[in-house]
Amino acid sequence: MSLPFLIGEQMTGGYGRGADILHVCTIAVDEGQIAVIVGPNGAGKSTAMKAVFGMLNLREGSVRLDGEDITHLSPQDRVAKGMAFVPQTSNIFTSMTVEENLEMGAFLRRDDIRGTMAQVYDLFPILKEKRRQAAGELSGGQRQQVAVGRALMTRPRVLMLDEPTAGVSPIVMDELFDRIIEVARSGISILMVEQNARQALAIADKGYVLVQGANAFTDTGKALLADPEVRQSFLGG
Ligand SMILES: Nc1ncnc2c1ncn2[C@@H]1O[C@H](COP(=O)(O)OP(=O)(O)O)[C@@H](O)[C@H]1O
Numbered sequence: 406m407s408l409p410f411l412i413g414e415q416m417t418g419g420y421g422r423g424a425d426i427l428h429v430c431t432i433a434v435d436e437g438q439i440a441v442i443v444g445p446n447g448a449g450k451s452t453a454m455k456a457v458f459g460m461l462n463l464r465e466g467s468v469r470l471d472g473e474d475i476t477h478l479s480p481q482d483r484v485a486k487g488m489a490f491v492p493q494t495s496n497i498f499t500s501m502t503v504e505e506n507l508e509m510g511a512f513l514r515r516d517d518i519r520g521t522m523a524q525v526y527d528l529f530p531i532l533k534e535k536r537r538q539a540a541g542e543l544s545g546g547q548r549q550q551v552a553v554g555r556a557l558m559t560r561p562r563v564l565m566l567d568e569p570t571a572g573v574s575p576i577v578m579d580e581l582f583d584r585i586i587e588v589a590r591s592g593i594s595i596l597m598v599e600q601n602a603r604q605a606l607a608i609a610d611k612g613y614v615l616v617q618g619a620n621a622f623t624d625t626g627k628a629l630l631a632d633p634e635v636r637q638s639f640l641g642g
């Protein structure tokens with residue numbers, strides 16, 4: 406078995422000097438695959454994502470990207486290594502236009518960004534139409550497209566998404582999941598937290614159920630969906 410492309414392994418830690426939120430928690434994603442993290446509110450899903458992105462000091466455990474130990478790198482240095490993170494909230498600049506948001510995403514790049522921008526507009530055609538509009542004027546689903554598009558502007562190898570479908574309709578959710586599958590097929594690994602557990606596990610190569618900062622169940626998305634215990638406790642039966 407080869408190592409996963411990105412792994413936060415046996416992570417233990419919390420915020421500042423506070424109590425530990427994560428307890429020997431492991432999440433990982435393989436190259437070009439989709440890994441989904443589900444679990445009740447307050448389980449530590451967002452905290453686990455922040456830990457993998459370097460926004461939390463781990464007391465124990467490590468983070469490795471493509472075999473390299475990146476546990477002590479800053480988030481900016483992780484972006485330079487090919488990681489992109491779309492946080493759960495405040496993930497766009499509402500007073501800037503759609504296109505300015507995409508340009509901001511590419512701020513670390515010194516090369517020509519127009520090709521990547523064209524790719525983002527191909528993926529999300531509505532953003533091209535609205536490129537001169539303030540991002541804050543867009544619908545919830547369109548804002549999430551801006552956030553994902555902005556992250557893609559760094560040309561990441563792994564894209565981390567914290568509840569990308571929060572607050573959108575089921576139709577918009579399906580549409581966004583289809584685009585996320587498309588991104589994964591282009592070779593970019595996806596590590597995603599989702600409240601819509603059933604739908605997300607249905608597109609997941611790998612699924613993680615977190616409870617109280619620890620791994621409760623880990624399996625393929627398909628196997629978790631079929632597991633009576635997981636269904637009963639986390640998927641509403
Ligand atoms: N910035 C923070 N400072 C201190 N505690 C936090 C912070 N963010 C989250 N927590 C706590 O960490 C726990 C896990 O929260 P979170 O990771 O946001 O859960 P989830 O994303 O699964 O809903 C909760 O008890 C929450 O109160």
Ligand SMILES: [Mg+2]
Nearest residue numbers: 450451452493
């Ligand atoms: Mg969260």
